Amino acid sequence: MHTRTLNGVAVEPVGSRQERKQRTRQALLDAALRAEESLASLSLREVTREVGIVPTAFYRHFASMDELGVVLVEESMRTLRAMLREARRSPGGDAIRGSVAILVNQVDAYAPHFRFLLRERHGGVEPVRRAIHGEMRLLGSELATDLGRYPGMTRWSADDLRMAADLMVGGMLSIVTALLDVGDHPDDRAEVVSVAERQLRLIVLGMSRWTSPRNGVST
Amino acid sequence: MHTRTLNGVAVEPVGSRQERKQRTRQALLDAALRAEESLASLSLREVTREVGIVPTAFYRHFASMDELGVVLVEESMRTLRAMLREARRSPGGDAIRGSVAILVNQVDAYAPHFRFLLRERHGGVEPVRRAIHGEMRLLGSELATDLGRYPGMTRWSADDLRMAADLMVGGMLSIVTALLDVGDHPDDRAEVVSVAERQLRLIVLGMSRWTSPRNGVST
DNA sequence: TCCGTCGGTGAACATGCGTACACTGAAAAG
DNA sequence: CTTTTCAGTGTACGCATGTTCACCGACGGA
Numbered sequence: 001m002h003t004r005t006l007n008g009v010a011v012e013p014v015g016s017r018q019e020r021k022q023r024t025r026q027a028l029l030d031a032a033l034r035a036e037e038s039l040a041s042l043s044l045r046e047v048t049r050e051v052g053i054v055p056t057a058f059y060r061h062f063a064s065m066d067e068l069g070v071v072l073v074e075e076s077m078r079t080l081r082a083m084l085r086e087a088r089r090s091p092g093g094d095a096i097r098g099s100v101a102i103l104v105n106q107v108d109a110y111a112p113h114f115r116f117l118l119r120e121r122h123g124g125v126e127p128v129r130r131a132i133h134g135e136m137r138l139l140g141s142e143l144a145t146d147l148g149r150y151p152g153m154t155r156w157s158a159d160d161l162r163m164a165a166d167l168m169v170g171g172m173l174s175i176v177t178a179l180l181d182v183g184d185h186p187d188d189r190a191e192v193v194s195v196a197e198r199q200l201r202l203i204v205l206g207m208s209r210w211t212s213p214r215n216g217v218s219t
Numbered sequence: 220m221h222t223r224t225l226n227g228v229a230v231e232p233v234g235s236r237q238e239r240k241q242r243t244r245q246a247l248l249d250a251a252l253r254a255e256e257s258l259a260s261l262s263l264r265e266v267t268r269e270v271g272i273v274p275t276a277f278y279r280h281f282a283s284m285d286e287l288g289v290v291l292v293e294e295s296m297r298t299l300r301a302m303l304r305e306a307r308r309s310p311g312g313d314a315i316r317g318s319v320a321i322l323v324n325q326v327d328a329y330a331p332h333f334r335f336l337l338r339e340r341h342g343g344v345e346p347v348r349r350a351i352h353g354e355m356r357l358l359g360s361e362l363a364t365d366l367g368r369y370p371g372m373t374r375w376s377a378d379d380l381r382m383a384a385d386l387m388v389g390g391m392l393s394i395v396t397a398l399l400d401v402g403d404h405p406d407d408r409a410e411v412v413s414v415a416e417r418q419l420r421l422i423v424l425g426m427s428r429w430t431s432p433r434n435g436v437s438t
Numbered sequence: 439t440c441c442g443t444c445g446g447t448g449a450a451c452a453t454g455c456g457t458a459c460a461c462t463g464a465a466a467a468g
Numbered sequence: 469c470t471t472t473t474c475a476g477t478g479t480a481c482g483c484a485t486g487t488t489c490a491c492c493g494a495c496g497g498a
Contacts, residue, residue, distance in 0.1 A: 016495085016496085017443090017444080017445080017494085017495055017496075020445080021444090021445065024445080024446090037259050037342070038257050038259055038260065038342040038343070040256050040257055040259070040260040041257065041259040041260035043484075043485060043486085044485080044486065044487095045484075045485065045486080053445090053446065053447090054446065054447055054448070055485090055486080055487085056446080056447075056448085056486095056487075056488085056489090057445065057446050057447075059487085060444080060445055060446075061445090115341070115342075118341040118342070119341045119342030120342070121341075122334070122337040122338045122340075122341075122396075123255075123256070123257040123334075123337070123338030123339070123342070123343075124257070124342075133400060160417065162414075163414045163417045163418055163421075164421070166393075166414065166418070167390070167418045167421065167422075170389065170390065170393035171386070171389065171390075173393070174385075174389035174392070174393070177341075178385075181352060195381070195382045195385065198379065198382045198431075199382055199385070199386045202382075202383070202386065202422065202425040202426065202429055203386075203421070203422065203425055204425075205424075205425040205428050205429065206421040206422055206423075206424040206425030206426075206428075207421065207425075209424050209425075209428060210421055210424065212417075235465080235466090236464085236465055236466070236473090236474080236475075239475080240474090240475065243475080243476090262454075262455065262456085263455080263456065263457095264454075264455065264456080272475090272476065272477090273476065273477055273478070274455090274456080274457085275456095275457075275458085275459090275476080275477080275478085276475065276476045276477075278457085279474080279475055279476070280475090439498095440497105440498085441496100441497090441498085442495105442496095442497085442498100443494105443495085443496085443497095444493105444494100444495090445492105445493100445494095445495100446491105446492085446493095446494105447490105447491075447492070447493105448489105448490095448491085448492105449488105449489090449490095449491105450487105450488085450489090451486105451487085451488080451489105452485100452486095452487095453484105453485080453486090454483105454484090454485075455482105455483080455484075455485085456481105456482100456483095457480105457481090457482100458479105458480085458481080459478100459479085459480085459481105460477105460478095460479090461476105461477075461478080461479100462474105462475105462476085462477070462478105463474100463475100463476100463477105464473105464474100464475095465472105465473085465474090465475100466471100466472080466473070466474100467470100467471080467472070467473085468469100468470080468471070468472085
């Protein structure tokens with residue numbers, strides 16, 4: 001086999017054949033994820049160059065960049081879902097502070113995934129956008145049924161639960177945006193965290209006082 | 220002068236020289252705005268082709284696509300600002316319902332502008348992203364000082380005002396997102412409007428009960 | 439041991455790109 | 469009426485791209 005190089009460093013060919021295939025496939029995904037530009041302006045050749053394979057070898061793993069993008073959406077969504085799952089079974093103490101802390105840690109650990117999702121959510125290529133849109137709706141649904149099990153919200157209508165869930169997802173996304181945009185300076189980060197906690201607190205406060213003004217959709 | 224064509228239709232050369240220059244400049248901006256792809260993957264040649272001029276003529280108006288992008292940010296932000304200004308001096312009736320109605324109308328009228336802002340906010344080219352980021356911060360500041368003049372919020376700290384303003388801007392953006400993503404079916408649109416109104420109502424409810432848990436930033 | 443599978447190679451192609459350059463001809467300035 | 473300005477033209481260039489195709493040779497099952 002031709003010994004491959006990645007950034008000039010030799011990559012020794014160890015493992016079974018499908019293990020190695022899996023590894024280059026993952027390397028392609030990682031390279032595309034790491035890129036600053038959107039998928040639409042990221043060339044197949046750039047990605048393969050980064051990984052250290054010849055352009056045509058790309059097709060051994062994906063039929064197109066769009067297909068790679070959709071896989072990347074699934075991968076990124078998995079970390080988002082993991083984050084919510086972790087937040088769900090949070091300690092009994094300050095739930096808000098805990099949730100924000102989890103969010104900060106997760107964004108630190110998986111910044112490229114979050115950046116990718118925000119980047120491709122609008123304006124990327126169509127199949128990727130569709131995939132993100134669908135996953136986001138699913139996420140909202142899950143959170144809604146989960147909220148319905150909370151002690152104080154058992155009497156909420158399904159519609160209101162969905163409304164509140166979407167509000168929380170939206171708030172979460174704007175917090176992620178703030179975290180990604182802010183620099184590394186600790187004071188700035190602390191400020192973002194403080195704002196996020198108070199915003200969540202305000203929303204929860206509103207939820208605690210909520211009575212549905214009218215049932216159903218105004219037609 | 221060489222008679223130009225746009226989509227095969229002749230464009231008669233009327234007006235003074237600078238009037239005509241201004242018109243093609245605007246045509247370039249419009250063409251870039253109308254494009255589905257992000258600016259990063261939109262080629263100079265595509266834009267000029269759309270407008271009906273030769274590629275090199277682009278440089279008579281902008282030094283680069285990035286420069287055009289920044290101008291487009293200013294143009295789009297002007298409509299966003301106009302929307303908020305209109306919402307500010309809303310009728311005394313149902314402020315929330317009125318604000319959402321204004322938002323819906325504005326998004327209908329200027330969908331490309333909003334789409335552009337959401338698209339380029341993340342993942343576009345760097346100068347454009349910076350421009351949007353800066354304008355968004357400014358918008359938050361304006362809304363914060365404006366909120367401070369509201370009867371019930373005169374005692375809020377500057378920090379809390381900013382927090383609430385950012386929450387509202389974020390909520391507004393997610394409503395715009397929902398409006399742009401939803402199809403033309405009236406029922407779907409009505410559902411989005413209903414959700415938006417209830418979300419804003421929930422936030423306002425939270426604000427009405429708000430007492431700052433602690434003054435200043437937790438360091 | 440033999441042989442099929444298959445991840446990766448390398449040359450070749452048509453196409454689209456950004457930009458340099460010299461140009462034209464109508465509008466504006468004198 | 470002459471001169472200057474300047475938005476738009478047309479050619480030409482080097483370069484990067486996606487995709488095709490035939491090829492290679494190590495791995496893995498028989």
